[in-house]
Amino acid sequence: MNLPYKVPEPSHWLHCDDETFVLPDGTGEKFYRDLLMESPVAMAIYTGPEMCVRLVNEAMLDIWDKNNGVIGKPLLEAVPELSGQVFSTLLDGVFTTGIPYIGTEDPVRIRRKGQPDIRYYKLIYKPLYNESKLLYGVMSTAVNVTDLVLAREELRETEKLYRNAVDVAELGTWSKNLRTGFVTYSPLISEWYGLPAEACSMAVFHGCIHEADQQRVAALRQQAIDTSGLYDCTFRVVNKTLQKEHILHAKGMVITGKDGQPESIMGMARDITLDRMTSMQLEELVQTRTQALAAANKSLRQINDNLQQFAYIASHDLQEPLRKIITFSGILQKTQAHQDTSGQLYLGKISGAAQRMSHLISDLLDYSRVENSKAVFMPTRLQDILQNIYIDFEVLIHQQHAVIETAPLPEIAALPLQMNQLFYNLIGNALKFTRKGIPPEIKLTAAMLTPEEVQEYSLPYSTQPYTHIVIQDNGVGFDPQFAEEIFLIFHRLHNYQEYEGTGIGLALCRKIVENHGGRIYATSNKEEGAAFHILLPLSRP
Numbered sequence: 001m002n003l004p005y006k007v008p009e010p011s012h013w014l015h016c017d018d019e020t021f022v023l024p025d026g027t028g029e030k031f032y033r034d035l036l037m038e039s040p041v042a043m044a045i046y047t048g049p050e051m052c053v054r055l056v057n058e059a060m061l062d063i064w065d066k067n068n069g070v071i072g073k074p075l076l077e078a079v080p081e082l083s084g085q086v087f088s089t090l091l092d093g094v095f096t097t098g099i100p101y102i103g104t105e106d107p108v109r110i111r112r113k114g115q116p117d118i119r120y121y122k123l124i125y126k127p128l129y130n131e132s133k134l135l136y137g138v139m140s141t142a143v144n145v146t147d148l149v150l151a152r153e154e155l156r157e158t159e160k161l162y163r164n165a166v167d168v169a170e171l172g173t174w175s176k177n178l179r180t181g182f183v184t185y186s187p188l189i190s191e192w193y194g195l196p197a198e199a200c201s202m203a204v205f206h207g208c209i210h211e212a213d214q215q216r217v218a219a220l221r222q223q224a225i226d227t228s229g230l231y232d233c234t235f236r237v238v239n240k241t242l243q244k245e246h247i248l249h250a251k252g253m254v255i256t257g258k259d260g261q262p263e264s265i266m267g268m269a270r271d272i273t274l275d276r277m278t279s280m281q282l283e284e285l286v287q288t289r290t291q292a293l294a295a296a297n298k299s300l301r302q303i304n305d306n307l308q309q310f311a312y313i314a315s316h317d318l319q320e321p322l323r324k325i326i327t328f329s330g331i332l333q334k335t336q337a338h339q340d341t342s343g344q345l346y347l348g349k350i351s352g353a354a355q356r357m358s359h360l361i362s363d364l365l366d367y368s369r370v371e372n373s374k375a376v377f378m379p380t381r382l383q384d385i386l387q388n389i390y391i392d393f394e395v396l397i398h399q400q401h402a403v404i405e406t407a408p409l410p411e412i413a414a415l416p417l418q419m420n421q422l423f424y425n426l427i428g429n430a431l432k433f434t435r436k437g438i439p440p441e442i443k444l445t446a447a448m449l450t451p452e453e454v455q456e457y458s459l460p461y462s463t464q465p466y467t468h469i470v471i472q473d474n475g476v477g478f479d480p481q482f483a484e485e486i487f488l489i490f491h492r493l494h495n496y497q498e499y500e501g502t503g504i505g506l507a508l509c510r511k512i513v514e515n516h517g518g519r520i521y522a523t524s525n526k527e528e529g530a531a532f533h534i535l536l537p538l539s540r541p
Contacts, residue, residue: 039057043057043141064078119146178263209235210237224265248272378413379411409469443471444472446468446470449465449535460517467535478524487506518537
């Protein structure tokens, strides 16, 4: 039912009867229809309570994705996709009350080319009256603002991501308006400075800077303003409320106005108080450790001096009384050969103990010389070293009926004396730790490591070629769990009554190999022999 609705007289009226539109100046329907149809703005006229489509231009048909077949049909019948949306309610409200509706960004869900689509429009619904001032229809216009809405949404999301990033990074933001003299800032800045939320004068803001830093900060700020450049400064602020000190690192950029003059400075700041305190603590710790290290080095030098002195004493003063004990006990054994047998036994024990002590001191001296060696490395033929060792063990090899197989060994950069000690100890062990009644069999092999193997072994000279020498025997072997312990100084798996030795030989071997930038390790099973693997670089970097 149409209700009369009185409105103020406009300057022009659009009159309408049941069939023909007439303007006050007598212009007919064709003029009005052409005006509506040619408009770039989407327009339509609905009449009656059912909102029948009376006129619609191409722009509105394009929105609906329809053709002229909609004319004369109720709107929801012509465009059923609008059912369930607010448009019928809005149109009915305008038709019933005569109050226009002006929307800003109304979403319109519709199917275009068979696919669901949502766009945003600025909708205007205006009531239409006849000459009797009775409302008979509604004029609709729609302006597409989808791009604007989407751009604003994208900007909103970008701002949200920015705020999140700033919050995660614990950054405070600020903006100084150079023309109004006010500063706006984020909650973190307010918290650090102890200022009221959101804004204050620049005088108050700058007054929070520590007195000792104010002049320097002001100079850097003015320099940025004068050059329209960047502002980068580290300074202290004192919280106005809590009197707590913070160390801030601030960065900003000068923004110029249309007149080219500096208008504002915008930037962000980060609280680096904890970083600075940690850095200071680390510096103090490093200084303390450096002093401790210097003291330790001084003590170590003193210990080395003492060791060198001990080595001299061991090689001269200690060895001399041992030699006398061995000599005189030997004389007593010979001169008292037909005397008390218990005395002979004691003399034998004295002589044996003295000889073991002499060997121990000799081995210790060898070990200390390797540790402190400053000799020059030279090309060394390992094959020649091995031949000399065979000569040294010639009698023992013959007595034990030992069989030794040797592959060609390479030439390396080494200390010949230490290489002699290395192979002498390893061949000697293979001849010593044999199984009863089984002649020793010793096999030496050599092969080059691949670059991948050099990396896998984590060898010190990773760019140098390495040789892998294996000394395999068929002796007593050892339990695999002791594969590392056998290289510890004074560590023995057998007592000296069973197998003589000082427990220094393999420790000396490891020290020699490491001194040459190599590695030594052993594999074995008890009573199945042992294999000693020696990795040595052919040259030095």
